[in-house]
Amino acid sequence: MAFINKINSDINIGNIQNKNNKNDSGNFEELLKKELNETNGMLEDAKKAETDIATGDVKDLAKASITIQKAELKMKMMLEVRNKAISAYKELLKTQI
Incomplete structure (x- = not known):
């Protein structure tokens, strides 16, 4: 029970921030490039695991299977980001000036 209480006390929903990206300037382009490169690396690792x-x-x-699943989830996430970006672009095109 102490473990559950520790997890709940560490979560701060009102101020969510990624501790790994504190030094980022907030540039969406750089963040997207970084995520694409990371996704590409994960896909290459998954391809090697599949070959092995x-x-x-x-x-x-088990480790090879987890590597493949992580790459699959990362790719799905990037596809959803792409779909949302395309949807937002189409919505902007509908906007009348």
């Missing part, structure tokens, strides 16, 4: 599984060179099947 297919050839039988995999040392830890």
